[in-house]
Amino acid sequence: MITADIIKGILIPFAGTALGASCVLFMKKSMNGLLQRALTGFAAGVMTAAAVWSLLIPAMEQSEGMGSLAFIPAVAGFWVGILFLLLLDHIIPHLHMNSKQSEGPKSSLGKTTMLVLAVALHNLPEGLAVGVVWAGCISGKSAISVMGAIALSVGIAIQNFPEGAIISMPLRAEGMKKPKAFLYGVLSGIVEPIGAMITILAADFVVPALPYFLSFAAGAMIYVVVEELIPEMSWGEHSNIGTLIFAAGFSVMMILDVALG
Numbered sequence: 049m050i051t052a053d054i055i056k057g058i059l060i061p062f063a064g065t066a067l068g069a070s071c072v073l074f075m076k077k078s079m080n081g082l083l084q085r086a087l088t089g090f091a092a093g094v095m096t097a098a099a100v101w102s103l104l105i106p107a108m109e110q111s112e113g114m115g116s117l118a119f120i121p122a123v124a125g126f127w128v129g130i131l132f133l134l135l136l137d138h139i140i141p142h143l144h145m146n147s148k149q150s151e152g153p154k155s156s157l158g159k160t161t162m163l164v165l166a167v168a169l170h171n172l173p174e175g176l177a178v179g180v181v182w183a184g185c186i187s188g189k190s191a192i193s194v195m196g197a198i199a200l201s202v203g204i205a206i207q208n209f210p211e212g213a214i215i216s217m218p219l220r221a222e223g224m225k226k227p228k229a230f231l232y233g234v235l236s237g238i239v240e241p242i243g244a245m246i247t248i249l250a251a252d253f254v255v256p257a258l259p260y261f262l263s264f265a266a267g268a269m270i271y272v273v274v275e276e277l278i279p280e281m282s283w284g285e286h287s288n289i290g291t292l293i294f295a296a297g298f299s300v301m302m303i304l305d306v307a308l309g
Contacts, residue, residue, distance in 0.1 A: 137169070
């Protein structure tokens with residue numbers, strides 16, 4: 049049953065993206081490279097910690113009945129998540145920030161559209177993660193608490209804030225009007241609540257295989273971190289700022305999960 053609390057939990061991460069995108073409405077200057085690397089590093093740190101504390105560890109805890117083989121669902125789901133994002137990376141045309149060459153199949157899509165698709169592509173596993181955790185929470189058949197689900201939603205919202213800014217600010221710098229740049233930033237995050245809602249509606253299918261779905265979301269998130277965010281946070285000079293803020297983001301998500309979960 050979809051309750052008001054669940055809807056709020058699903059929309060919290062999307063709100064983070066929208067708030068980040070709104071920066072373009074108030075800031076006059078374009079985002080400098082150092083700040084962009086720092087924000088990307090923070091997002092990568094949050095996603096990594098969420099994958100471990102909110103997804104992989106609960107997946108293994110859910111499989112405790114398997115004894116010493118409790119790692120199997122976590123490893124299997126993790127790899128399916130990795131391969132799923134690898135597949136999407138090859139079949140969806142997209143363009144990463146600071147990259148001149150698009151990825152995926154050749155397409156006549158414009159640069160702006162492919163930039164938004166790139167962000168939407170790595171927002172998908174976050175939406176799936178939120179949906180899986182909330183599905184486990186409302187089922188009553190897992191150890192995932194409401195506060196634990198909220199912790200994940202809040203953590204992803206925090207890392208979505210810089211992502212919203214990272215997509216809208218460069219579009220403005222290229223000459224796009226503020227309202228349109230804001231709209232594109234918001235649209236880049238719409239895939240999250242949609243993915244989360246679909247997952248929750250499929251709870252009857254998801255919950256019996258919850259450890260696999262938790263680790264699937266973790267694998268998808270780690271793929272995004274390693275394949276996209278880490279290279280972006282290390283781009284150019286003074287890349288150590290990305291590493292330091294990565295650690296800060298990891299710490300924030302770890303604290304949220306342990307304190308609220």
